[in-house]
Ligand SMILES: [Zn+2]
């Protein structure tokens with residue numbers, strides 16, 4: 228179990244979350260590019276989560292997934308910073324790790340949807356790489372588990 232603190236860009240929302248970190252990866256799909264309004268999205272997955280809002284409240288938007296499920300997307304209602312993603316019914320919480328107070332050591336163990344990665348970025352992608360969605364996330368979790376985590 229590890230505890231993380233984080234906040235949105237404007238500071239209206241601050242959170243503390245504890246749980247078992249499962250993996251950290253970057254997603255280069257066009258949805259993540261649009262969501263982040265940047266080149267890629269990152270996801271830090273936690274299981275057995277206890278989430279405490281230290282300040283503010285979260286707004287939520289739910290999107291349909293190609294797999295048929297739904298994903299709840301939670302964000303600051305003031306500045307719009309996306310903070311958490313969670314597939315409805317899943318026990319795994321995905322944190323947008325750029326929101327962490329301490330974002331050092333946020334090296335992803337892999338990259339998914341590399342086929343749509345920005346061309347300038349492709350030569351720099353290290354670790355496990357998948358052209359699209361991986362069949363499962365076992366390898367990405369194993370790689371995270373085997374690296375030395377503080
Ligand atoms: Zn905010």
Ligand SMILES: [Zn+2]
Nearest residue numbers: 254255256259
């Ligand atoms: Zn994505």
